[in-house]
Amino acid sequence: MGPIRGLRRKRKIEKVVDQNAALSSLPYQPESLDWWDHFSKRITGPSSQLKDLPKFESVLKISRKTFNYICSLVKEEMMARPANFTDLNGKLLSLNDRVAIALRRLSSGESLSAVGDLLGINQSTVAQITWRFVEAMEARGLHHLRWPSTEAEMKEIKSKFERIRGLCLPNCCGSLSDSLVLKSSTFFKLSEEGKRLNGEKVKISEGTELREFIVGDLGFPLLPWLLTPYQGDSLTDSQANFNKQLSATRMVAQRALARLKETWRIIQGVMWRPDKNRLPRIILVCCLLHNIVIDLEDEVRDEMSLSHRHDSAYRQQVCESGDDSASILRDKLSLYLFGRLPSIDSST
Known part of the structure; x- marks a missing residue:
């Protein structure tokens, strides 16, 4: 008797769920320092030399310390559910990859296609990862936005x-x-x-x-x-x-x-149509990220140039x-x- 139709596919899905569940149960450990070397080569090309790679802070606008903390916050939501996010070469994207993609989208304000082309990722993947990150931050980061309690x-x-x-x-x-x-x-x-x-x-x-x-x-x-x-x-x-x-x-x-x-800069950048309906939630998460940078006393924040007017068109x-x-x-x-x-x- 042949296998029951659909059973093989069901077992495959269950396997993915089990793998993700096992991954999410482990305590978060920052990936090795050479993770950024591999990730940044998506921007500069695989033949780039180490001295030519962009600085972490210049691309993601935060320090490695803050990045690792954010990864620890969103790990469970970003990795628990089955989602085979891959780059254009079919390589599975790690937690660090996913968080870096979302932060790049939110901090640069670039379009989905621009971020996708820069990092070698399909623009629909950029959209899905960014939105999952937004949901994860809403679930795990709200304690960074509150009225003074004492x-x-x-x-x-x-x-x-x-x-x-x-x-x-x-x-x-x-x-x-x-x-x-x-x-x-x-x-x-x-x-x-x-x-x-x-x-x-x-x-x-x-x-x-x-x-x-x-x-x-x-x-x-x-x-x-x-x-x-x-x-x-x-x-x-x-x-x-x-x-x-x-x-x-x-x-x-x-x-x-x-x-x-x-x-x-996603707050003032080009918004993909589905993002426009989610703008209030995106702004909330940007505020959470902003407060995390302040709460962790991120030194990158003090190095950024700053204008005093946030809306030059304001009447x-x-x-x-x-x-x-x-x-x-x-x-x-x-x-x-x-x-x-x-x-x-x-x-x-």
């Missing part, structure tokens, strides 16, 4: 904002840029309900306490927890000084967004809405900053 963490953030360029903007916890995004966010709802920016208050004058707040540009509404600049040309000295301090603080957000976009919008109590608070804070009110005093 008062000590928040105090450190506020202290850094207060020391910007020698200025003194008390109780500021961050900067924002785009009103529509803010109002549709969970952060807006939580802040309005007093569940965010609800830490220690500071006393800026008799009977006036300043809660934790963030700053925004003129496109945002003026709120007790969101302070914006004064409008107009005929400003008092205290108002002009206040605007100056807010502008210096907002530069932190400008630089952060500029670095994010310059490092992970300043003006939001006319505001809160009366926030307007009064802003006036008192501007006077305090200008030195007309007593020195700051912490209160519980």
Whole structure:
């Protein structure tokens, strides 16, 4: 009696699953240092000499230490499910290969065909590997994107904002840029309900306490927890000084967004049509990668050139809405900053 139809194919699939399961059960060990030599020859050609190979950091925008950590995060999801990803020569792609391909796609912003041609891989393989990496990062890397969980963490953030360029903007916890995004966010709802920016208050004058707040540009509404600049040309000295301090603080957000976009250029690059529908998830993963580089104190981050503008085509919008109590608070804070009110005093 002949074999049951389909049984041979079923056994083959089960074998692949077993192999992948066995691989995923092993603790992650970084591949040997010559892995990069082999991988980089995909870019320069197999006849390239060792001295001609590109530097790891110049291609993937991160250090080997950070790369190994990312591989350890995504290993299980990248390798557990059966997927015979190969290059154009039929060679099976390792975990390092797959992560490097995804990082190259996200950091360069190049099209799928450009990345595929550069690395000798089919563009559909580049797409599948990149998306699997995105899913793996969502599953394993979310702890790198969170609101400060302790008062000590928040105090450190506020202290850094207060020391910007020698200025003194008390109780500021961050900067924002785009009103529509803010109002549709969970952060807006939580802040309005007093569940965010609800830490220690500071006393800026008799009977006036300043809660934790963030700053925004003129496109945002003026709120007790969101302070914006004064409008107009005929400003008092205290108002002009206040605007100056807010502008210096907002530069932190400008630089952060500029670095994010310059490092992970897929955010501003050519998007393959299916990627466009997944853009929010891709941006999330780029933010996770960005924070991992910061958390691991990756030295490559400090070596990158940085512009201060993240969106040269941005047109300043003006939001006319505001809160009366926030307007009064802003006036008192501007006077305090200008030195007309007593020195700051912490209160519980």
